[in-house]
Amino acid sequence: MDELTATFIDESRTLLAAMEGGLLQLEQADAGDDNVGGIFRAAHTIKGGAGVIECRFIEAFTHIVENVLDRVRAGDIPVSPGLVSVMLACCDHIGALLGVLVAGQPAPPQEVAAEGDALRAQLGQWGDDDGQAADCADGSTVPLSEAVTASGGGVVSSDAWHISVRFGTDVLRMGMDPLSFLRYLTTLGEIVTIETLADAMPDAAEMDAESCYLGFEIRFQTRAGKAEIERVFDFCRDDCALHILPPQSKCSDYLQLIQELPEDAMRLGEILVRIGALTQAELDAGLAAQAQPTSVEFDGDESGARAPLGEILVGQQAVRQEVVDAAVLKQATVKDRKIAESRMVRIQADKLDQLIDLVGELVISGASTHLFAQRSGLSELMESTSVLSRLVESIRDAALQLRMVQIGETFNRFNRVVRDASRELGKDIRLAITGGDTELDKSVVEKLGDPLMHLVRNAVDHGIEPAAVRAERGKPHQGTVRLNAYHDSGSIVIEVGDDGGGLAIERIRAKAIARGLIAEDAVMSGAEISNLIFEAGFSTAEQVTNLSGRGVGMDVVRRDIQALRGTIEVRSTEGVGAAFCIRLPLTLAIIDGFLVGVGSATYVVPLDSVVECIELQETTTGRNYLNLRGEVLPFVRLREMFEIGGDVPARQNVVVVQHAGQKAGLVVDRLLGEFQTVIKPLGALFQHLRGIGGSTILGSGEVALILDVPALLALVTSAEEKLVSPAPSRGRPSGTPDSQHLILQPSE
């Protein structure tokens, strides 16, 4: 795919999103003309771009959409839910056509084409091709249309050029036949209607047989521009009265073109000529008229002042008032925009990734320098390296910040999902979005789309009850699906909640037993049972609907989240609602770590999850619990867990870690302090390892493993539960089902 096409696709996707947003807004409240205008412009730009890259199927379809939108904008078609629905479907179809383009297919496959035909038929009800004369919505153009009507009885059609020409009397004597011009005109396009005007014809007695008295009013359909049309009349231009009025649709083309002009300071005439609204000859005539003081000016208040070029051009019927207005506005905003644009820099993602990689290396080598400085014992060197490491830390934070994007954009996409899905199901559901300004890594945001889609659809489909049930339960008629995001101790939490029926614990239990996921006599808490829905092949929807319930949902969601080093859990109260809670690490590349030593090995605990460090007082119970100021704190001995040999030192320490409101202790030999940790992923060979999240390189060049705190916490909790409960597998926690290691229950 060439760069131009890629640019077009990229731009069109953005425009489609904007169109969709605008349409949804349109439905909710009458957002005003500006909104409709925005929707129209988006369609228009896509069409224009498709024309440039010569993708005819996108151009043709978008053209129809644009026409209808244009009439909506002009107020000819009222906004209705039906219209918005069809328009949204059109957005989808254009998206599909873009997909076809991306795939490099020359034409849309049959099903896409059929969809397009169906939409065309639907759009037909708003009569995009009827011959009704659509005047400009702008009142200022009415006099112009009237003038044309009065002079020749011709009507300015919505999509044809209007050419008004009065030949000079000498045209025949110049060896030219007026018919030649008309015939030649047809090589550029099609003459829709033509009216011959003989008003100037004198009485037979006075008529000169060698003179021409004819004029024509022509409606002309063409793809050619104004300058090309004018060129046809080049040879008689000086002797005849010629007015070329662009079609209605062209009018908006000009407005669009004005918007798209590069941000150069230009004169009004230059702008109009550049976009093709004005030909150089017309401009010259206008400028000549401006240079000559006219009687109007002498009568006017501002004596001596020249009439603005715009007024003159409109007066000469060279351009429409609204085009001039837009050009003048453009002139005024060019300066402002230039300043604003210089504040933003677009940058390629891989350049950023490269920077982050380099910063990672910088952090590692900085740590190594710091280490050697400490060993050397030179206080000056140590001081300068500590300044250096502070700077490196700042650079790290700044570099990571570059990758951060707000999640709001992703959230907003679900407005459409909720709207469509709830319509399909006949439910009344609103989407409440909070925390849209929460920032997280761009790569994470990209991968969150699919799991969120699943969860939102589930909430709409299974979560929110039908209206009758809601009324029975005394809930408001309108159901609410919530999307929320916030920071919590080094993680980002994203919640998808609903005020629907919640999870049916007994049904899940029964189903899990039927599927052989749990033993019939298993003792499980409600939360544990709820989380069984993340097991593969689990689905409780009695009716498989279009939206969800194919039984492939939640396990895929969990896998997606795990791939982002995140966790997902569900909280549910039957009859009141359910909330899915996704926890994601703040960043994927570099973290602040806390270095601990066990025997000869070194581990990194993410600093965000560390609460405090205490000395381990050996207990006599033999159970892995200790009393933390009256609180029961389960702990795990890393020495045992990772089977590290060597003598146990006299003093052992406990690092108290916290995740998702749950605390546990990690028993280690030595506390080595804070350490900037560049996360290096583990190879595929180590992926099954529990409790290890990655590796990093220390200043000394040694490798240290990064502990996966959530997984460790789950191990600790489930191990202790096994000890307490009469479950068959007593002892080491390695035999428990996979799910329980990684899904955490909230402490209630």
Place this chain on the structure above:
Amino acid sequence: MSKTIFLVDDSATILMSVSAILGKAGYSVEKAGSAEEALKKLNAGAKVDLLITDLNMPGMNGIELIKEVRKLPAYRFQPILFLTTESQQSRKAEAKAAGASGWIVKPATADDLLNTIKLVLR
């Protein structure tokens, strides 16, 4: 029946190249190397559908030729094109005043030439 185009230019190269283009496009071509020669042929009653003339020629120039041709009853309403360059804008108006129908700006592509001819030919 093919249209006849009468080409007047003092440059043999131009005569040859232009008549080759016109011939290929299916026109019959008459040629004259000077305005005087052209007038003589026209006076002799040559059938011409379109006259194309250069403006700068030794002896009688193109503008004078156009004026003379317009005086001939048979050619009063026939289209006349002249060859000009961008730098000769003032002569353009002069030629128009003399009765020329239109012009061809040199250097012109074959398409420009043929399109212009198509426009003015009946």
